[in-house]
Amino acid sequence: QKEVEQDPGPLSVPEGAIVSLNCTYSNSAFQYFMWYRQYSRKGPELLMYTYSSGNKEDGRFTAQVDKSSKYISLFIRDSQPSDSATYLCSGGSQGNLIFGKGTKLSVKP
């Protein structure tokens, strides 16, 4: 079992939809959790990070972590075509990050 599991998609939604992206992890030692966005032929870009269970909101994006069930989620409200990208979840501790394989999202105008 990989330490971070993520459904690769692809996921296609209409503009304005709420998007839910999910990951599970197995390593109880993870201290922080991240979501990265990666556009085609670009490097990953950090979207959000959080240390604890609960929700963290930044504009249209909300990251949610449930440590009891080892579940990580990213919600995108009012999705835009510019949100079309691959989203990578990650967990880590002491400087080491383990990434999911990424979910490819397409938002259709």
Add this chain to the structure above:
Amino acid sequence: GAGVSQSPSNKVTEKGKDVELRCDPISGHTALYWYRQSLGQGLEFLIYFQGNSAPDKSGLPSDRFSAERTGGSVSTLTIQRTQQEDSAVYLCASCLAGAGETQYFGPGTRLLVL
């Protein structure tokens, strides 16, 4: 200042040749990471440098892979006797010491081994 830069952006080589990939981290970032991203495999950790400490090489897939970081700044990833399975995007990331949760990535080098 500028973000993480990598060169070359694309590299095509023949099987058996050696290649060198370069990473210029963000100024002041003491931690530097190399990752490999293959189709269907996600982002795979290769090696981690932190200041003057010995690097964490636990992710290097074989002894054909090596990396160095000179002067605590620029890093070079070297792949000797390249194989077709080495074809991937090689990404470099940097961050401040103790801030592994906020790594900043470069654009990557796309390596194709023919």
